[in-house]
Amino acid sequence: MKHTKHYWRAGFLLVGGLIGFIFVRHFLVPTSFGQFGFYRGTNLAEQQAKSVVHGGKESCSTCHEDVAKNHAAGSHAVVQCENCHAALSKHINKDGEFVELMPIDRSPQLCLRCHRSLPSRPTGFPQIETKEHLGLDEPELQAGACLACHNSHRPSLEKKKVKYENNG
Amino acid sequence: MKIMDNVSRREFLKDGCKLASACMILNVLPIKIPNAFASDEASATQAGLEAKDGYNWGNHYYAYLIDTRKCIGCGMCVQACSRENNVPDGFFRTWVERYEISERGEVFVDSPHGGINGFEATNPGFNATKAFFVPKMCNHCEHTPCIQVCPVGASYATKEGMVLVDSERCVGCGYCVQACPYGSRFINPITHTADKCTWCYHRITKGLKPACVQACPTGARKFGDLKDEHDEVRKILASERIGILQAEKLTKPKCYYIGLDKEVR
Structure with missing residues (x-):
């Protein structure tokens, strides 16, 4: 056979290439890759472990x-x-x-995050215009301006009064 | 097989046609290649995904519900997300958009710093007759384009239905950032890998709610499990009129909205 040598050569190249591919792949592909799908299976546990x-x-x-x-x-x-x-x-x-x-944070800006009057807020939600509510524009408000009358933990004015009375 | 030294063109084409038809027939035959990626129960337990601390990922299928009529635009959700997930400044895994729309159809949309510090009064330059807030985030689509385009298997969907990114695998090519029709992904400037909302996977697997849902004071954001028959979100989805973003993209998003407007995409 005139071509036998060529076939052997081609065969060696193919087998050698395959072994090389498997060898390189072994180091490049993480072991848990493909455990559950086309991704690294251990990443799930890593994501869960975040504090x-x-x-x-x-x-x-x-x-x-x-x-x-x-x-x-x-x-x-x-x-x-x-x-x-x-x-x-x-x-x-x-x-x-x-x-x-x-x-x-005692700044009125914290309270106004929720209670600044904005047309995009739901209409039933309590909102204030500082000019109407306190006679001052927003930048003029001092820290604690809202807290002078409202207890941020329990903001209703009546409740605050009761609490102070109870406390004597 | 005898290897011929001289093959006529006629013979070569004849044999080639035979081989092609044989391949076609073989292709049509219902031969199933065994799935190498089939979930292995034993390895799942080993990975801490099943039966550990009572959490079994096969028992959950999550969905997210946003009632835009309840959103007051305080941005506490954006702040909580940013702190919980250590999101770099100027980037957002969730954000809140403000829409102001006039009778004549003029639209003004803004989201200053993603709404992380709330919203101030604005002047859209027209008389807005309709205004509302829309919180946005990753939709964790069932048919997601972001996983399809990932060349390294860094983006994947879990059994519970969430789309996650393996930052160790990610090469930061940014294909997924472009593929997402909702703009939910970004390249993290610190890790240089794709980053996105995980529905706080580290919290929900511990039985907690996502940080944004917990922070929402009005109940505009709700997180639910569709495999739990007593779940609030599941009941709302079954009984209310629900919208999704960009339904025409056929991505099957799992963030459901109440009170969407045609201007919201």
């Missing part, structure tokens, strides 16, 4: 029971503590140890 940052008001109430009780009785009960303060992980770490004090 939780926000604890929700239930975790706050484990230590701040009095504030939580007062907060739960008012119209701000639906607002998470962490919305106005900061994420729990800033205050308490994963092992339950104290990290730093929660920030307290």
